[in-house]
């Protein structure tokens with residue numbers, strides 16, 4: 001494990017009603033009490049108010065799964081940073097691969113959303129990752145570098161404390177196929193070097209990089225033992241309190 005504070009974030013995706021969210025956060029709270037990692041649950045918008053209330057007085061923070069780049073106005077279907085802050089949200093996932101592939105998110109929109117999140121005082125969890133075809137054809141490094149350069153365009157080093165990077169190989173998301181600990185470490189090391197190219201090695205060493213993609217209780221210990229992996233973004237295994245708690249309480 002690195003010297004950076006680990007951060008384990010659940011990404012509930014489009015799951016859980018209000019009642020389900022309340023029950024899950026309440027069941028989770030005693031199981032993750034005193035965890036050495038920062039604990040975050042990124043819940044659907046409709047469950048935010050309830051999740052924040054249920055997490056009050058615990059070490060669980062609540063995140064959203066996206067955030068608009070604009071302050072307010074004619075952006076049907078979007079949710080602004082102020083709306084999230086109003087409810088007590090601290091984190092926002094930005095540029096998840098599902099948003100990139102199904103909802104037209106681009107490196108440019110990821111950059112705009114990230115800048116807005118930082119400006120407003122949210123912590124941005126910026127997602128990047130290659131497809132299997134990109135990995136196998138040898139394009140992975142170029143793809144990741146482009147995603148990083150795009151996401152971080154015009155973001156000064158002084159803002160990096162408000163950013164977490166989530167490296168999620170698309171082929172490992174929701175598939176049950178996790179990257180091996182060597183693949184995950186090598187790629188997170190590469191990601192950190194891309195950040196070092198932009199900001200210098202000292203700044204890059206401070207940025208937390210999560211691995212995501214079928215992380216669960218069976219593989220979290222070996223993944224978190226890698227020097228450049230500082231946390232996880234957890235989908236499927238975040239939907240049941242004991243499963244998520246096992247990941248949070250990694251060895």
Ligand code: PGA
Nearest residue numbers: 173174213214234235236
């Ligand atoms: P998974 O999802 O853990 O179900 O693979 C991770 C993610 O999409 O963030």
